[in-house]
Amino acid sequence: MIDFALSVFAAIFAIVNPVGNLTFFVALTEGYTEELKRKVINKVILVASVTLLIFALAGNYIFMIFHTSIPAFRIAGGVLLFSIAFVMVWGGRPGTKLTEKDRSEALEKEVVGAVPLGIPMFAGPGAITTVMVYMADASSPGLDLVKIGIILLAIMATMAASYVLLVHSGVIARRMGRIGAVAFSRIMGLILAAIAVQIIVIGIFGVVDLYYLR
Secondary structure (H helix, E strand, C coil): CHHHHHHHHHHHHHHHCHHHHHHHHHHHCCCCCHHHHHHHHHHHHHHHHHHHHHHHHHHHHHHHHHCCCHHHHHHHHHHHHHHHHHHHHCCCCCCCCCCCCCHHHHHHHHHHHHHHHHHHHHCCHHHHHHHHHHHHHHCCCCCCHHHHHHHHHHHHHHHHHHHHHHHCHHHHHHHHHHHHHHHHHHHHHHHHHHHHHHHHHHHHHHHHHHHCCC
16 A cells, blocks of 8 residues: 555656646746735645546546546647747736736736646646546445545645645745746746647547547
C-alpha cells in the first residue's frame, strides 16, 4: 500500500504539475494586489480540488450523462488555452491583467482562478483522466476503500503542495523585474500555445480513435 500511495501521489503531482503552472500564475496575475492574488490562489485550489474529487468519484457517470468524452474535453481546454496564449505572445492583456480603470472590478478578475488556472491548468484533462483511471482500478472488480482513500488523499496532498508554491510565487516575480516579466510572459505564452496545440492534437486523435476506428 505504501508503494501504491507513493505511485499515485507521484502520478497526480506530475500531471497537475504545480511547479510548471507556477510560471503561468505569475504571468497571468501580473498587476494584481497581494490580496487579490491570495483570493485567486484560494479559488485555484478550491476549483481544482473540487473538480478532481468530483471526477474521481463520479467522472464516468458525468460523461455518460452529458454524452461527452475526455477527447472532447481535451479539445475544448486546448482551444481556451491557445486563445489566452495568443494574446500573451503579442504583448496584449489576456483578460486577466488589471488597469487603473478596472481595479474596481477586482471581484470579476478573480475568475482567472477558476479559468484558466483552476481548469484546465491545474485540473486539466490529463489530471482528470489520471484520477479516473486510478479510481476505476480501485473499484474493479470490487471496491477497495483503502485504495480509494489513498487516491483522495493524494489529490488533497497535491493541492496542498500547489497552495504553498502559489503563495510564495511573489518572491520569484520580484526577482525577475519588469523587463524580465514582460519577456517571461511572452515566452510563457509561446510555451502555453505549444501545450494548447498538443492538447488539441491529442484530443483530435482521441476522437478519431473513439468514433471512427472502433
